Amino acid sequence: MDLLVATRNAHKTREIRQILGPGFAVSDLCSHEIPEVHESGKSFEENATLKAVAISKYFPGLVVADDSGLEVDALGGAPGVFSARYAGHEASDKQNIQKLLGALARIEPRAKRSARFRCVIALARRGELLGTFEGIVEGTITEQARGLRGFGYDPIFIPCGFQQTFAGLPAEVKNRISHRAKAIRLLAANLAPLKTRG
Numbered sequence: 001m002d003l004l005v006a007t008r009n010a011h012k013t014r015e016i017r018q019i020l021g022p023g024f025a026v027s028d029l030c031s032h033e034i035p036e037v038h039e040s041g042k043s044f045e046e047n048a049t050l051k052a053v054a055i056s057k058y059f060p061g062l063v064v065a066d067d068s069g070l071e072v073d074a075l076g077g078a079p080g081v082f083s084a085r086y087a088g089h090e091a092s093d094k095q096n097i098q099k100l101l102g103a104l105a106r107i108e109p110r111a112k113r114s115a116r117f118r119c120v121i122a123l124a125r126r127g128e129l130l131g132t133f134e135g136i137v138e139g140t141i142t143e144q145a146r147g148l149r150g151f152g153y154d155p156i157f158i159p160c161g162f163q164q165t166f167a168g169l170p171a172e173v174k175n176r177i178s179h180r181a182k183a184i185r186l187l188a189a190n191l192a193p194l195k196t197r198g
């Protein structure tokens with residue numbers, strides 16, 4: 001069964017392909033001429049749905065789109081859907097991290113540092129939403145960046161039950177417990193019946 005992942009991020013495509021396994025011919029936007037979709041939603045679910053539904057009008061098979069980010073409780077859930085551009089449209093991961101640590105330090109030195117990564121994956125076909133799947137990983141924000149792996153806010157996020165940040169943990173561990181992995185596994189469970197029917 002053909003499945004298009006609405007991303008140009010080869011890492012995301014590989015992760016989805018690995019978890020879904022054989023039975024799905026997974027491709028992404030790098031191999032299709034499809035217009036960009038503006039992420040104008042107020043929630044991860046809205047953005048993922050917007051992307052999946054819009055792109056599924058240009059592609060005959062199943063389309064999945066994801067949106068994800070970090071929610072920090074002491075910042076009222078920020079950066080949330082603005083995670084990628086928290087410190088500005090062209091901001092680097094380092095600038096986003098600096099802004100977040102600065103904002104937390106200004107509130108109150110011992111402010112609650114609980115946070116979570118959230119990922120929502122939307123599944124659509126021919127302009128119709130078939131479902132959304134959410135994965136969450138709870139954790140805390142460190143005082144300083146630690147670890148060299150990963151991307152985004154990985155160096156300042158310690159998942160519950162671990163001592164190291166996502167950037168300090170081996171990739172296999174992160175990919176097992178991450179918000180994205182959880183959402184993909186839920187998607188996989190819901191796609192399995194389609195595969196056996198297809």
Ligand code: IMP
Pocket residue numbers: 066067068069070083084117150151152153154166178
């Ligand atoms: P998107 O879902 O690819 O648009 O991700 C939005 C932003 O959220 C990224 O640019 C990162 O800043 C942040 N983010 C999402 N998932 C992760 C993660 O697994 N680690 C670190 N940062 C993440």
